Amino acid sequence: MRLTQGQFSFLPDLTDEQISKQVQYALDHNWPISIEYTDDPHPRNSYWEMHGLPMFDVKDAVAIMGEIRKAISEHPNSYVKVNAYDARLGRQTTAMSFIVGRPPEEPGFRLDRTTGEDRQIKYSLHSYATDKPVGERYR
Amino acid sequence: MENAPGGAAATEAPAVLDLDAAYRDSQVGDVLAKLDRELVGLAPVKNRIREIAHLLLIDKLRKQVGLAAEPPPLHMSFTGRPGTGKTTVAMRMAEILHKLGYVRKGQLVTATRDDLVGQYIGHTAPKTKEVLKRAMGGVLFIDEAYYLYKPENERDYGGEAIEILLQVMENQREDLVVIFAGYKDRMDTFFSSNPGLSSRVANHIDFPDYSAVELISIADLMLGKLNYVLTPAAEVALAEYVELRMQQPQFSNARSIRNAIDRARLRQATRLFERGGTVTAEDLKTIDESDIRRSRVFTSGTA
Numbered sequence: 001m002r003l004t005q006g007q008f009s010f011l012p013d014l015t016d017e018q019i020s021k022q023v024q025y026a027l028d029h030n031w032p033i034s035i036e037y038t039d040d041p042h043p044r045n046s047y048w049e050m051h052g053l054p055m056f057d058v059k060d061a062v063a064i065m066g067e068i069r070k071a072i073s074e075h076p077n078s079y080v081k082v083n084a085y086d087a088r089l090g091r092q093t094t095a096m097s098f099i100v101g102r103p104p105e106e107p108g109f110r111l112d113r114t115t116g117e118d119r120q121i122k123y124s125l126h127s128y129a130t131d132k133p134v135g136e137r138y139r
Numbered sequence: 140m141e142n143a144p145g146g147a148a149a150t151e152a153p154a155v156l157d158l159d160a161a162y163r164d165s166q167v168g169d170v171l172a173k174l175d176r177e178l179v180g181l182a183p184v185k186n187r188i189r190e191i192a193h194l195l196l197i198d199k200l201r202k203q204v205g206l207a208a209e210p211p212p213l214h215m216s217f218t219g220r221p222g223t224g225k226t227t228v229a230m231r232m233a234e235i236l237h238k239l240g241y242v243r244k245g246q247l248v249t250a251t252r253d254d255l256v257g258q259y260i261g262h263t264a265p266k267t268k269e270v271l272k273r274a275m276g277g278v279l280f281i282d283e284a285y286y287l288y289k290p291e292n293e294r295d296y297g298g299e300a301i302e303i304l305l306q307v308m309e310n311q312r313e314d315l316v317v318i319f320a321g322y323k324d325r326m327d328t329f330f331s332s333n334p335g336l337s338s339r340v341a342n343h344i345d346f347p348d349y350s351a352v353e354l355i356s357i358a359d360l361m362l363g364k365l366n367y368v369l370t371p372a373a374e375v376a377l378a379e380y381v382e383l384r385m386q387q388p389q390f391s392n393a394r395s396i397r398n399a400i401d402r403a404r405l406r407q408a409t410r411l412f413e414r415g416g417t418v419t420a421e422d423l424k425t426i427d428e429s430d431i432r433r434s435r436v437f438t439s440g441t442a
Binding site for chain 1: 243244246271272273275276277311314
């Protein structure tokens with residue numbers, strides 16, 4: 001099951017050229033780019049690991065593209081995403097965020113139904129990948 | 140440049156390109172004129188910059204008619220004594236390269252050894268790469284570049300920084316232009332001990348020292364910008380001052396002149412204060428003879 005998240009989640013995976021143009025768009029607005037990765041695919045997982053520090057003062061997408069390629073090759077079995085942060089007062093939030101790298105195989109999720117008191121049913125999402133410990137998923 | 144307007148025309152009609160129009164469109168003329176206006180003297184430097192600009196423009200036109208060759212080598216070395224305008228010229232160079240489309244963004248990132256070389260093993264590469272990242276799409280200006288290489292210390296990490304620079308200079312020529320700057324003699328040793336580097340730096344430009352006359356017109360230019368005027372006697376004093384200052388050690392051309400003007404402003408302010416009473420606008424903008432004559436250059440002979 002192909003995981004989607006953030007901007008462009010409705011589109012097929014972006015090509016390098018498309019990523020580069022998106023990154024340049026962010027840089028042209030003075031939004032510093034950061035790269036993050038994780039192998040916990042749960043949609044509520046907002047704690048991704050940082051790949052290096054956010055890249056400030058960069059003007060050209062080429063520099064970021066090199067870093068993105070490095071992040072993907074260093075974490076081939078993780079999801080890698082690119083964030084652009086708008087630091088302007090009044091916004092101060094992530095302006096762009098999209099997935100640029102994903103593991104070769106994504107096993108997907110299982111829906112658990114638990115019957116509780118008064119026959120109430122509770123639902124929970126369980127990712128098959130998280131059956132294994134961190135670092136050994138998606139191999 | 141496939142989508143350049145000239146590209147389509149070149150394939151259809153026999154190519155006749157308007158050189159003047161291309162020159163005008165690129166706005167390089169404006170930058171060159173600005174260079175002429177802002178910098179006094181430096182005729183050989185200006186000529187070289189003009190030559191490089193012309194070569195780049197012609198190369199761009201050649202590309203449009205399909206005569207594409209390798210992109211011209213753009214890495215440069217600016218040698219000259221301090222205060223001869225290397226940084227200013229580098230800034231204009233970045234502008235020219237940007238206008239001609241040889242760098243995408245045209246920002247000038249200045250770096251010295253401190254910014255590139257780390258203090259312990261494994262510290263250098265990330266530091267150098269960080270600076271290179273900021274310079275991508277623009278010009279990286281490495282001031283006092285000879286400090287990068289310290290032959291007397293074999294455990295110095297400068298060599299590592301040079302390695303990384305070399306790699307990027309070679310592989311990412313369209314992303315980044317590197318300009319090395321420093322004193323002539325020390326840069327010569329630097330290049331001769333790093334043959335890989337010197338073969339990748341195509342343009343060596345030497346910045347001559349300013350003559351006394353040029354220094355005085357620089358001073359006039361600076362004073363004009365700051366809205367000050369010299370009395371005729373002060374002008375004579377300034378001419379004498381420049382002559383004397385030039386013979387002193389640690390004379391750094393335009394920078395020394397700038398400092399001299401700053402000190403003259405200081406003395407003018409003190410003079411007005413000591414006099415007290417009322418001042419006119421005329422008083423506020425006039426630097427008189429005593430403001431310059433009281434410099435230590437006249438009395439002690441040392442700076």
